[in-house]
Amino acid sequence: MPDCRAANIAFALLLTVCLFGLGKRTVSAAP
Numbered sequence: 001m002p003d004c005r006a007a008n009i010a011f012a013l014l015l016t017v018c019l020f021g022l023g024k025r026t027v028s029a030a031p
Helices: 002-029
Strands: none
Touching: none
């Protein structure tokens, strides 16, 4: 199922970007 796999990879990538952005924001907000 290449379709399902592609969707899984896209979802994982999106989640990683979200977590990375959140972590960056937290580090920036930290004193």
